[in-house]
Amino acid sequence: MKLKLKTVFVLYFMVSLMGLIYALMQLGQHCDCAEHDLPKDRAISRLQEELYRLQGQIRQLEKAKQPEKKQPPKSSLSTIFVITPTYARLVQKAELTRLSQTFLHVPQLHWILVEDSPRKTPLVSNFLMKSGLTYTHLNVPTAKERKLQEGDPSWLKPRGVEQRNEGLRWLREDRKTEPGDNGQQGVVYFADDDNTYSLQLFEEMRRTQRVSVWPVGLVGGMKFESPVVEGGKVVRFHTGWRPSRPFPMDMAGFAVSLQLVLANPDACFDGEAPMGFLESSLLKGLVTADELEPKADNCTKVLVWHTRTEKPKMKREEALQVQGLGSDPAVEV
Amino acid sequence: MPKRRDVVAIVLIALPWMLLISVWHQSNITSVLTAQKEVYIHVLNIYQNSDTIGGRSDSRALKESSSLQSRDIVHVVRTEYIYSRPPPWSQSLPTLHIITPTYSRPVQKAELTRLANTLLHVSNLHWIVVEDSQRRTTLVSHFLQEKGLNYTHLNILTPMTYKSRGDGRNPRVPRGTLQRNLALRWLRETFPLNYSQPGVVYFADDDNTYSLQLFEEMRSTKKVSVWPVAFVGGLRYESPKINALGKVYGWKTVFDPHRPFGIDMAGFAVNLGLILSKPQAYFKLRGVKGGYQESSLLRELVTLSELEPKASNCTKVLVWHTRTEKPVLVNEGKKGFTDSNVEI
Numbered sequence: 001m002k003l004k005l006k007t008v009f010v011l012y013f014m015v016s017l018m019g020l021i022y023a024l025m026q027l028g029q030h031c032d033c034a035e036h037d038l039p040k041d042r043a044i045s046r047l048q049e050e051l052y053r054l055q056g057q058i059r060q061l062e063k064a065k066q067p068e069k070k071q072p073p074k075s076s077l078s079t080i081f082v083i084t085p086t087y088a089r090l091v092q093k094a095e096l097t098r099l100s101q102t103f104l105h106v107p108q109l110h111w112i113l114v115e116d117s118p119r120k121t122p123l124v125s126n127f128l129m130k131s132g133l134t135y136t137h138l139n140v141p142t143a144k145e146r147k148l149q150e151g152d153p154s155w156l157k158p159r160g161v162e163q164r165n166e167g168l169r170w171l172r173e174d175r176k177t178e179p180g181d182n183g184q185q186g187v188v189y190f191a192d193d194d195n196t197y198s199l200q201l202f203e204e205m206r207r208t209q210r211v212s213v214w215p216v217g218l219v220g221g222m223k224f225e226s227p228v229v230e231g232g233k234v235v236r237f238h239t240g241w242r243p244s245r246p247f248p249m250d251m252a253g254f255a256v257s258l259q260l261v262l263a264n265p266d267a268c269f270d271g272e273a274p275m276g277f278l279e280s281s282l283l284k285g286l287v288t289a290d291e292l293e294p295k296a297d298n299c300t301k302v303l304v305w306h307t308r309t310e311k312p313k314m315k316r317e318e319a320l321q322v323q324g325l326g327s328d329p330a331v332e333v
Numbered sequence: 334m335p336k337r338r339d340v341v342a343i344v345l346i347a348l349p350w351m352l353l354i355s356v357w358h359q360s361n362i363t364s365v366l367t368a369q370k371e372v373y374i375h376v377l378n379i380y381q382n383s384d385t386i387g388g389r390s391d392s393r394a395l396k397e398s399s400s401l402q403s404r405d406i407v408h409v410v411r412t413e414y415i416y417s418r419p420p421p422w423s424q425s426l427p428t429l430h431i432i433t434p435t436y437s438r439p440v441q442k443a444e445l446t447r448l449a450n451t452l453l454h455v456s457n458l459h460w461i462v463v464e465d466s467q468r469r470t471t472l473v474s475h476f477l478q479e480k481g482l483n484y485t486h487l488n489i490l491t492p493m494t495y496k497s498r499g500d501g502r503n504p505r506v507p508r509g510t511l512q513r514n515l516a517l518r519w520l521r522e523t524f525p526l527n528y529s530q531p532g533v534v535y536f537a538d539d540d541n542t543y544s545l546q547l548f549e550e551m552r553s554t555k556k557v558s559v560w561p562v563a564f565v566g567g568l569r570y571e572s573p574k575i576n577a578l579g580k581v582y583g584w585k586t587v588f589d590p591h592r593p594f595g596i597d598m599a600g601f602a603v604n605l606g607l608i609l610s611k612p613q614a615y616f617k618l619r620g621v622k623g624g625y626q627e628s629s630l631l632r633e634l635v636t637l638s639e640l641e642p643k644a645s646n647c648t649k650v651l652v653w654h655t656r657t658e659k660p661v662l663v664n665e666g667k668k669g670f671t672d673s674n675v676e677i
Contacts, residue, residue: 009342016349023353048549090564094542094653101545102450196443199450217677218439221664224677238671240664302677305443308658316567316587327585333563333570333650 057129077108078185078206081171081258085163086124086193087116091309093123093333095193100131106202112170114163115139123332136174140166158278161271164190168261168268175262186258190251194309197252201303204295205255211287214296216253219306225250227292229299234292247280247289252304254279260286418481420456427531427552428457430520430605434512435473435539436465440657442472442677444539449480455548461519463512464488472676489515506618507626509538514615521612524605532605536598540657543599547651550643551602557635560644562600563653571597572647573640581640593637594628599652601627607634 082103086092096113103109111133115124118141128135140162147157168188175184187208191197205212213234215226220241227234227249237248247254261267270281296303317327431452435441445462452458460482464473469488477484491511513536520534533554537543551558559581561572566588573596574583584595594601608614617629644651664670 006342009346013345013349016346016353020349020353020356023357027356044549044553048546090569091653091655094563094655097544097653098447098451098542101454102447105450105453196447198446215675217443218660218662221661223439223662223665223671224675226671226675240670300675302442302675305440305446305677306660307440307443308660310656310658312564312654312656313567314569317569320568320587327569331561331570331648331650333653 078187078258079108079110080106080202080206080255081110081112081186081188082191083112083114083164083167083171083188084191084193085114085116085160085167087159088121088123090312090314090333092193093127095309096124096127099191099193099197100127100133102197102199103133104131105199109134109202111135112167113137114167116142116160116163136170138163138166138170158269158271158273158275160192161269161278165268171258172262172265175258184259184262187255188258188261189255192251194307195252196305196307198303201296204303208255208257209293210260210291211254211256211283212293212295213249213254213299214294214304215299215302216250217302217305219250219252220248224302225253226302227253227294227299229294232294232298233290234294234299242276245277245280247283248276249279250306251279252306254283254292256283256286419453419458419483423456426457427533428459428605429455429548429552430459430461430532430534431537432461432463432513432516432534433537433539434463434465434509434516436508437470437472439660439662439677441539442476444657445473445476448537448539448543449476449482451543451545452482453480454545458483458548460484461516462486463516465491465509465512485519487512487515487519507616507621510616510618510626514618517608517615520605521609524609526609528606528609533602534605534608535602538598540655541599542653542655544651547644550651553643554602554604555641556607556639557601557603557631558641558643559596559601559647560642560652561647561650562597563650565597565600565654570650571595571600573600573642575642575646579642579646580638581642582637589624592625592628594631595624596627596631597654598627599654601631601640603634 084099086096100111103111111128113124113128113135115121115138117139120137120139125137128137142159142162171188178184187205189205201214204214213227215224217224219225220239222240225237225239225248228236228238237243239248242248264286267282267285269278273281320327433448435445449460452460460477462473462477462484464470464487466488467490469486474486477486489511491506491508517534524532533551535551547560550560559573561570563570565571566586568587571584571586573581574585576582584590584592586595589595611634614630614633616626621629
């Protein structure tokens with residue numbers, strides 16, 4: 001009896017030992033079990049998402065805290081206030097997404113996004129929260145008679161006028177609560193949501209004293225429009241369309257210093273101005289042509305492009321919707 | 334002594350099993366822990382002081398404490414960060430090889446600029462730009478040098494015969510095919526068959542819009558992963574059909590839903606190892622019906638059931654097939670009104 005039990009034990013021991021050795025060998029090998037990797041990767045992408053979300057939250061918290069704390073300026077950079085009018089259409093989220101990806105590279109940038117809408121839409125609100133940028137979300141609807149209708153060409157009525165004016169109004173209100181010299185330092189830029197901006201542009205505009213100007217690509221029916229600089233001053237404008245305008249420039253071609261905006265509380269865009277005179281309607285109350293500061297290497301480099309995005313073709317979507325089989329409207333595009 | 338022998342026997346039996354079980358558990362736990370730790374370190378690196386970012390004399394990045402907690406891993410407190418350089422390379426993340434064909438036209442620099450501004454946010458990214466040209470243009474070369482992205486600049490000219498409109502003898506080759514194939518060939522020539530570093534290949538056209546989350550979703554691609562794309566096929570978005578088991582069984586599209594792979598170029602990503610292991614898989618040049626280009630590559634790589642759905646089981650839109658209008662240049666006239674030396 002005893003002998004048998006002993007051999008059983010020894011056998012058992014040997015088997016266990018071999019099993020242990022096998023397991024130890026397996027330890028060094030690459031594990032490609034899907035059940036192990038998948039949660040890890042999911043965890044990683046979930047964490048990344050959390051990260052972006054937290055970034056946005058933290059920026060908001062910091063912004064809220066700022067009026068109470070008496071902090072030394074975080075950097076010597078002046079803030080760039082970017083006013084962007086936007087309106088709901090299919091490509092809105094895409095445009096805002098890629099615009100925010102550019103802005104995320106620019107330090108001390110405050111994005112003032114003004115919706116053409118009677119109420120703040122959840123799409124834009126959620127988007128801004130996740131963006132990670134310092135922002136202000138405003139909205140003001142355009143009066144019906146000023147709005148472009150379905151078949152109108154884009155140049156028929158000026159767009160974004162009320163929204164930009166609302167941005168200016170908010171800025172002036174907000175700066176009143178910000179005492180001290182630092183609160184008055186800054187640059188105001190009007191950025192449409194479909195244009196393309198290079199990062200260098202924002203650095204060029206930061207040192208604006210009054211109004212700075214630069215070339216804009218793909219506008220005015222030409223490869224680029226630009227002020228002509230001689231002796232460090234703007235002497236005329238190189239444009240193919242109505243060069244007799246006081247300031248024949250595009251909205252994306254100039255920036256105004258915050259001090260100038262605050263010093264002229266009545267200066268705003270005039271929606272009644274004839275086509276192409278929108279920019280002039282603001283600038284003529286602020287500067288004269290010889291006071292303009294040329295940037296972008298004496299206006300020889302193109303750092304911003306007036307790109308326009310095609311309207312996506314929705315023929316099939318419309319056909320489906322007639323049948324009641326349209327794509328799920330709950331999925332945000 | 335029988336008693337001692339018994340005790341010894343029992344110990345001899347129990348010991349290896351205990352060792353086995355403890356070692357087994359430990360191996361699982363450590364691998365999960367290292368993954369979390371790596372994400373934490375990666376997060377830390379993003380906010381690192383700009384010692385790694387050279388040349389900017391103005392704003393310095395300030396990064397504060399982060400602590401690792403059990404549930405919500407990241408608890409970051411930071412005041413300001415700036416980066417116009419890509420995030421530092423991480424040892425643990427798979428590399429994303431982004432293939433972008435491009436060609437000269439007025440909006441080219443603008444498109445590349447905003448695409449680069451997007452890509453600068455993505456870690457471990459390798460941008461392969463393939464020009465449709467005889468020689469590498471100075472515009473693109475300078476642009477890529479200045480941006481600071483990790484890039485490879487290739488070029489191949491599409492012959493005029495390929496570009497002509499479809500007819501019996503010379504059916505039109507979809508734009509960018511030769512360029513994408515060149516990039517695939519470059520990848521196969523550069524990386525050996527048994528390349529151990531994980532990587533993912535994605536075809537990104539220069540006029541689309543990509544959210545940053547998309548790049549993180551595609552990083553975990555084992556073979557081919559898919560997701561919805563907005564503004565294609567005449568719909569708000571096209572997407573794969575996912576069944577209850579989380580597998581792709583069809584395509585939610587109106588335009589020819591019976592294609593083997595009814596998906597847009599921007600709607601899928603391929604694991605680098607798969608590309609390397611199937612060296613004969615390329616986009617078909619000739620005889621490809623409209624909308625079948627993607628299928629011509631994918632059918633050589635995967636079957637429908639092997640596709641991995643991303644973007645929350647293909648319910649979120651993370652990429653938009655935007656198209657940029659051709660700018661109106663009437664005022665340039667015949668001789669060109671503007672200075673041709675100024676690059677746009």
